[in-house]
Amino acid sequence: MAATSKVSAMPLPAASTMQVAPPEWRVTIIEEGSSVKIEHEFGPARRAYLAISTKASTIVKMLWRMGADDPRKVVHGLKVGFALAVVSLFYYLRPLYDGVGGAAMWAVMTVVVIFEYTVGGSLYKGLNRAAATLTGGGLAVGVHYIASKTDEAWELVILNSSVFILASVVTFSRFVPAIKRRFDYGATIFILTFSLVAVSGYRVDQLVNLAQQRLSTIAIGISICLMVCMLICPVWAGSDLHCLIIKNMDKLAESLEGCVEEYFSGKEAQKARGYKCVINSKLSEDSLANLAAWEPAHGPFGFRHPWSQYQQVGAAMRSCAYCIEALHSSSHSEIQAPELMKRHLSEACIKLSSKSSGALKELSACMECMQSSECLSDMVKEMKEAVEEVKSAMKSLPTQCNNELGLEKDDDNMVMKRQSLMESMPLVTFVSLLMEISVKVEGVVEAVEKLGGLAEFKPSGSKF
Amino acid sequence: MAATSKVSAMPLPAASTMQVAPPEWRVTIIEEGSSVKIEHEFGPARRAYLAISTKASTIVKMLWRMGADDPRKVVHGLKVGFALAVVSLFYYLRPLYDGVGGAAMWAVMTVVVIFEYTVGGSLYKGLNRAAATLTGGGLAVGVHYIASKTDEAWELVILNSSVFILASVVTFSRFVPAIKRRFDYGATIFILTFSLVAVSGYRVDQLVNLAQQRLSTIAIGISICLMVCMLICPVWAGSDLHCLIIKNMDKLAESLEGCVEEYFSGKEAQKARGYKCVINSKLSEDSLANLAAWEPAHGPFGFRHPWSQYQQVGAAMRSCAYCIEALHSSSHSEIQAPELMKRHLSEACIKLSSKSSGALKELSACMECMQSSECLSDMVKEMKEAVEEVKSAMKSLPTQCNNELGLEKDDDNMVMKRQSLMESMPLVTFVSLLMEISVKVEGVVEAVEKLGGLAEFKPSGSKF
Numbered sequence: 038m039a040a041t042s043k044v045s046a047m048p049l050p051a052a053s054t055m056q057v058a059p060p061e062w063r064v065t066i067i068e069e070g071s072s073v074k075i076e077h078e079f080g081p082a083r084r085a086y087l088a089i090s091t092k093a094s095t096i097v098k099m100l101w102r103m104g105a106d107d108p109r110k111v112v113h114g115l116k117v118g119f120a121l122a123v124v125s126l127f128y129y130l131r132p133l134y135d136g137v138g139g140a141a142m143w144a145v146m147t148v149v150v151i152f153e154y155t156v157g158g159s160l161y162k163g164l165n166r167a168a169a170t171l172t173g174g175g176l177a178v179g180v181h182y183i184a185s186k187t188d189e190a191w192e193l194v195i196l197n198s199s200v201f202i203l204a205s206v207v208t209f210s211r212f213v214p215a216i217k218r219r220f221d222y223g224a225t226i227f228i229l230t231f232s233l234v235a236v237s238g239y240r241v242d243q244l245v246n247l248a249q250q251r252l253s254t255i256a257i258g259i260s261i262c263l264m265v266c267m268l269i270c271p272v273w274a275g276s277d278l279h280c281l282i283i284k285n286m287d288k289l290a291e292s293l294e295g296c297v298e299e300y301f302s303g304k305e306a307q308k309a310r311g312y313k314c315v316i317n318s319k320l321s322e323d324s325l326a327n328l329a330a331w332e333p334a335h336g337p338f339g340f341r342h343p344w345s346q347y348q349q350v351g352a353a354m355r356s357c358a359y360c361i362e363a364l365h366s367s368s369h370s371e372i373q374a375p376e377l378m379k380r381h382l383s384e385a386c387i388k389l390s391s392k393s394s395g396a397l398k399e400l401s402a403c404m405e406c407m408q409s410s411e412c413l414s415d416m417v418k419e420m421k422e423a424v425e426e427v428k429s430a431m432k433s434l435p436t437q438c439n440n441e442l443g444l445e446k447d448d449d450n451m452v453m454k455r456q457s458l459m460e461s462m463p464l465v466t467f468v469s470l471l472m473e474i475s476v477k478v479e480g481v482v483e484a485v486e487k488l489g490g491l492a493e494f495k496p497s498g499s500k501f
Numbered sequence: 502m503a504a505t506s507k508v509s510a511m512p513l514p515a516a517s518t519m520q521v522a523p524p525e526w527r528v529t530i531i532e533e534g535s536s537v538k539i540e541h542e543f544g545p546a547r548r549a550y551l552a553i554s555t556k557a558s559t560i561v562k563m564l565w566r567m568g569a570d571d572p573r574k575v576v577h578g579l580k581v582g583f584a585l586a587v588v589s590l591f592y593y594l595r596p597l598y599d600g601v602g603g604a605a606m607w608a609v610m611t612v613v614v615i616f617e618y619t620v621g622g623s624l625y626k627g628l629n630r631a632a633a634t635l636t637g638g639g640l641a642v643g644v645h646y647i648a649s650k651t652d653e654a655w656e657l658v659i660l661n662s663s664v665f666i667l668a669s670v671v672t673f674s675r676f677v678p679a680i681k682r683r684f685d686y687g688a689t690i691f692i693l694t695f696s697l698v699a700v701s702g703y704r705v706d707q708l709v710n711l712a713q714q715r716l717s718t719i720a721i722g723i724s725i726c727l728m729v730c731m732l733i734c735p736v737w738a739g740s741d742l743h744c745l746i747i748k749n750m751d752k753l754a755e756s757l758e759g760c761v762e763e764y765f766s767g768k769e770a771q772k773a774r775g776y777k778c779v780i781n782s783k784l785s786e787d788s789l790a791n792l793a794a795w796e797p798a799h800g801p802f803g804f805r806h807p808w809s810q811y812q813q814v815g816a817a818m819r820s821c822a823y824c825i826e827a828l829h830s831s832s833h834s835e836i837q838a839p840e841l842m843k844r845h846l847s848e849a850c851i852k853l854s855s856k857s858s859g860a861l862k863e864l865s866a867c868m869e870c871m872q873s874s875e876c877l878s879d880m881v882k883e884m885k886e887a888v889e890e891v892k893s894a895m896k897s898l899p900t901q902c903n904n905e906l907g908l909e910k911d912d913d914n915m916v917m918k919r920q921s922l923m924e925s926m927p928l929v930t931f932v933s934l935l936m937e938i939s940v941k942v943e944g945v946v947e948a949v950e951k952l953g954g955l956a957e958f959k960p961s962g963s964k965f
Contacts, residue, residue, distance in 0.1 A: 114673030209578030
C-alpha cells in the first residue's frame with residue numbers, strides 16, 4: 038500500500054533516463070546535469086528500472102483510469118481522510134480532550150471502521166455499532182453487577198462463563214441468513230463490547246462512568262462519520278441499485294439485438310456481450326438492496342421504497358440473460374443453417390428481437406423517470422404478434438425452401454429433406470430460444486410493473 | 502440475539518401444554534400448581550402466547566436444523582467462546598496482567614474480530630492485521646519523529662495532514678480489485694493503527710513502548726485465535742471448496758439426467774432442479790478460493806494447490822448449467838412435440854444424457870480421490886458417439902414419422918409437414934441444447950484435466 042500511495046502521489050515517475058539509479062533519484066541527476074554517457078549503459082540496473090517503470094506506469098494508468106471512470110471513488114478517499122482529520126482534532130485540541138478523555142481513541146476507531154462507500158453501508162454499520170454497544174455494554178454491566186455480589190472466585194467463573202456462552206451463541210446465530218444479512222456487524226460488536234466491558238470491569242471500578250464515556254465518544258465518531266458521508270457528495274446505495282438495474286436492462290436489450298444481428302449478418306457485434314454483466318451482477322444487486330434498506334428518503338425514493346422488488350426485477354433479467362447466453366452459443370454452433378432458410382426467417386426474427394428489446398428499453402426508460410408507461414402494453418402486444426409472425430414464417434419454411442430448391446417432386450427429395458432438418462437444427466433452436474426470450478421479457482415486464490405499483494410510479498405518459 | 506440465545510439453550514421448549522402463558526412462565530406455573538381455569542381462557546394473552554410460541558418453535562426448529570445439518574457451525578460458536586475465555590484470562594490473572602498491562606484489551610479485540618469460520622479466513626485477517634499494525638505503527642512512529650523536530654503548531658499540521666493524506670490514498674487503493682481481494686482488511690487496520698499511533702503519540706511520551714506493548718498483545722490474540730482455529734476441528738476453506746465443486750458436479754449430472762427423464766416420461770423429477778445450486782454458487786466459490794490461498798498444506802492439498810483453477814472448473818460448470826436452465830425451460834414449453842417424434846428420439850437422447858452425466862460423475866469421482874481417470878477419454882468418446890447417434894436419429898426422423906403416419910403420398914402431405922415442423926420446434930430445440938450441453942461438458946472435462954495437471958493427480962486408474 039505504501040508503494041501504491043507513493044505512485045499515485047507522483048503520477049509520472051521517471052519514464053525515460055533512469056539507467057543509473059532507482060526512480061526517486063532521477064530528478065536529482067537531471068538537475069545536476071548528469072552525463073550523457075550513463076544513458077547508454079544497458080546494465081542490470083537499467084533492465085530492473087525498465088521493469089519497474091513499466092509496472093509503475095501500468096499501476097498509475099490503472100489508478101488514473103479507475104479514478105476517471107468513477108470520480109466518486111476519489112471523493113470517497115478524500116471524505117474518509119477528512120472525517121479522520123476532523124475526529125483527530127478531538128485528541129489534539131486540549132479543551133475537547135478534557136471533555137472526552139482518553140476514550141477519544143474510540144471515536145477514531147469508530148470512524149475508520151464504519152465509514153463505508155455508500156450511505157447505506159455507513160448507516161448499517163453505524164446503527165449496528167450503536168445498538169450493539171448499548172445492548173452489549175448494558176448486559177455486561179448487569180452481569181458484572183450480579184457477579185460482584187459473590188466472592189472473587191465465583192466472580193471470575195460467572196464473568197468468564199458468561200463471555201463463553203454469549204460469544205458461542207451469538208457467533209452461532211450469525212449463521213442465520215436473516216441475522217447475517219442485517220446484523221452481522223452488530224453481532225461482532227456485541228461480542229466485542231460485552232467481552233471488553235465484562236473483562237475490564239474486573240479491574241476498573243467506575244464501570245458505568247467508563248461505559249458512558251465510551252458511548253459518548255462512539256456517538257461522536259458515528260455522527261461525524263455519518264455527517265461527512267451524507268452531506269459531502271453522498272453515494273446512495275439505493276440510487277446506485279436503481280441505476281444498475283436500468284443500465285443492465287439497456288445492456289440486455291442491446292445484447293439481444295446484437296446477438297440476432299450477429300447471427301443474420303455474420304458480423305461480430307461488440308454489444309452482443311452485454312448480457313454477461315447482467316449474469317454477473319447478482320452479488321452487487323443483493324448487497325446494494327440490503328444496504329439501501331437502511332437509507333432514509335433521498336431523491337425520488339421514499340423511505341420505504343420497495344428495494345427488494347429490484348432484486349426480483351434483477352432475477353427476471355438474469356433468467357432472460359441465461360436464455361441469451363444459450364442463444365449466443367447456438368448462434369456460434371458449428372453447423373450453420375442454409376442461407377436460404379436464414380434469409381427466409383431473418384425479417385421476422387429481427388422484428389421479434391427489436392420488439393423484445395424495444396419493450397426492455399421502454400421499461401428502462403419508465404424506470405429512469407419513474408413513470409408507468411402508456412404504450413408498454415401495446416409494445417408487449419406487438420411483441421406477441423411478432424412471435425406469431427415468426428411462427429408462421431416457420432410454418433411456411435419447408436415449402437418455400439423446397440420450392441426454391443426445386444426439389445418438390447425430385448427423387449432426392451427425402452435425402453435433401455433429411456439433410457435440411459439436420460442443417461436447420463441450429464436455426465430452429467435459435468428461433469425457439471428467441472421466442473423463449475420474449476416470454477422471459479414478459480416476466481421482466483411483470484416484475485417492473487409490480488415495482489411500479491409498489492413504488493407508486495407516476496401515471497403520466499412515457500417519454501416516447 | 503438474546504432471544505435466540507435463550508431458545509437455542511433449551512432446544513425443546515414446551516411443545517404441548519403451553520396455552521396458559523408465554524414459554525418462560527410455563528415451568529414456574531406448573532411448579533406452583535396453578536389453576537386449570539386459566540388454561541381455558543382465550544384472551545389476548547393466550548393469542549399473544551400462541552403467536553410467540555409458534556414463532557419461537559419455528560426459530561428453534563430452524564436453529565436446530567441448521568446445527569444438525571452442519572454441526573461444524575455449532576463447533577465454531579463454541580470455539581469462539583473458548584478462545585475468548587482463554588484470552589480473558591490475560592486480564593483476570595494478575596501475573597499475566599502485569600506482563601501485558603492495560604493493553605490486554607487489544608488481545609480480546611483481536612480475537613473477536615479475526616476469528617473467522619474457516620482457517621483461511623482467520624489467517625487472512627490475522628496476517629493482514631499483523632502486517633498492517635506493524636507497517637502502520639512503524640510509519641506513524643516515523644512521521645511522529647519528524648513532526649517532533651518541529652514546533653508545536655507544525656507538529657499538529659504535519660500529523661493531521663499525514664493522517665488525511667494516508668487515509669485518503671489507502672481508502673482509494675481499496676477499490677483496486679487485487680488489493681480488495683487480498684488486503685481489504687489490512688488496509689482498514691493500516692489506517693486505524695496509523696491514526697491511533699499518530700494521534701495518541703501527541704499525548705503519550707513513551708510511544709515506542711506503547712507500540713511494542715500493543716504489538717505483543719495483538720500477537721497473543723492472533724496466536725490464541727489461530728491455534729484454536731487450526732487445532733480444534735479446523736474448517737479448511739480449501740477442503741470446503743473441493744467438496745463444493747464435487748457436490749455441484751454431481752448435482753449437475755443428476756439434473757441433466759433428471760431434465761431429460763422429465764421431458765420424455767412427463768413426470769416431475771425433483772433432482773432436475775440441482776443446476777440452480779451451480780448457478781448460484783459463484784460467490785461461495787470465489788470467496789473460498791480467495792481464503793484457501795492463505796491456508797497451509799492440509800489433507801491431500803499441498804501448500805500451493807491451484808485453488809484458482811477450481812474457479813475455472815466452477816465457471817465451466819456454470820456455463821453448462823445455463824444450458825441446462827434453457828433445456829429446462831424448453832422442456833416446459835407450451836407447444837409439445839408429437840408423441841411419435843418424441844418416442845423416436847427418446848432412446849438416443851436418454852443415451853446422450855446418460856453419457857454426458859456419466860462423464861460428469863466420473864469427473865467428480867476423479868476429483869474426490871484426486872486421481873486422473875483412465876476411462877475418462879473413452880467416456881468422452883462414447884459421449885461424442887452418442888451425439889452422432891442423436892444426429893442420425895434426427896436425420897431419420899421425418900421419413901419415419903411420415904411413414905408411420907402414412908402421409909408419404911398424401912395430398913395433405915405439405916400441410917401436415919408444416920404443422921409437424923412447427924410442432925417439432927421445442928423437440929428440436931431440446932435435442933440441440935442437449936448436444937450443446939455435451940460440448941459444455943467437454944469444457945468441464947478440459948478444466949478438470951488442467952486442474953489434475955496442476956495439482957498432480959495420481960496417475961492410477963479410476964475407482965470404477
